Amino acid sequence: MGFFELLAQSMPLFLMGMRLTLELSFVSLAIAMVIGIVASLMGMSSVPLFRAINRTFVAIIRGTPLLVQGYFIYFGLTGVLGIRMTAFTAGVIALSLNAGGYMSEIFRGGIQAVDPGQTEAARSLGLSKSQTTWRIVIPQAIRICIPSVVNQWCITIKDTSIISVLGLAELTKMGSQIIARTFRSFEVWIMVGILYFIVIYLLTVLARIVERKVSLD
């Protein structure tokens, strides 16, 4: 069986895997954005408890491997709490907490990178703290954050492959299943790699267009 024959034969499975990879990525990243925003605001809060929560959260996420986080949530936590969840749910929780932790640092950095003169100008006009944050600081911080956020998106999309160990038949898992049947390791991993690459590449192209559109320089 030639390369293209193998590819054609495997394509339905690849597409199923890809679909799950994209679903995992999309849901996790959407939740991660919310977690990141909330966590970064907590990290910059004037309430010491909120700052402490944020610091602990980020430290745990950064300090432990995603694989361990996934195992802990799917096997450890469910056992102790006596709850059941699907592998997909566990995967989403692990990925969104993980990406959310990194995003919170990205957002905090972006917000702190906005010139303090902007806040001063807004406050001097009488804008309230929250008006200043949402109308003046955040729109500029988002622009600053875009490259780092897209970077994190790419990382998280690829990290879904780690989450396959929970038993999710996403793209990487599909790859190993196809290999189990065909013994064509070399070709199949190339195909899997190319499929990831295409998704990430399209995302970065799109991001660059957006970045150029909203650029202030």
Next chain:
Amino acid sequence: MIKVEIRDLHKSFGEKEILKGIDCDIETGEVVCVIGPSGSGKSTFLRCINCLEQPTSGTIKVDGHLMDENAKNIDELREDVGMVFQQFNLFPHLSVLDNITIAPILRKKMDRPTAEATAHELLTRVGLGDKADAMPRSLSGGQKQRVAIARALAMKPGLMLFDEPTSALDPEMVGEVLDVMKKLAIEGMTMVVVTHEMGFARQVADRVLFIDGGVIAEEGTPDQVFGAPKSDRLKGFLKAVLEAS
């Protein structure tokens, strides 16, 4: 009528005391220029007036209202005190028009057409009637600063603070900004201007404050301060400034 009343104003940053007891009244319609060496506390003094810096001790009242960062109505109080910054601080993500209308729309609940009509008027006043749709990045420094003045005026403040408004400008653009400020002064705006432009201070100010070492070391009319300085510190400062220019 007294517009601003400042009593025993102290401001420290950490261990370092920048303002060491300033007393000063500013009358409605008065133009006060603040001069002094860099690091003397002139900008801090100005920034205390609208509470961008919270005084360590002492009081500042504008129209009899205490300026306090923690006051519930501080946002409202600031609406009446316009400020123009050395670095312009235009909002780079908003057009010139939106820079000017954002505060009236958000704070004064002005409807957009009214706010925009006012903004166009103000832009014409500062000589930038054709720049409403421009983004700040496309403007020269002098144009940016004139937009910043229009933005502050859009809130119809009773007091305008200028923090070295021409110090970041190329020399050929200083004049256009000072001209706008002169017009404002003539129209009767109460102004406090921290500046290195001695010519402007001499020509426009009703009163000049010389701040040095965190206190008002000398004050008087421009003629007194520039024509007959009393203290050695002021004499030395004026000599240094004149030699530089």
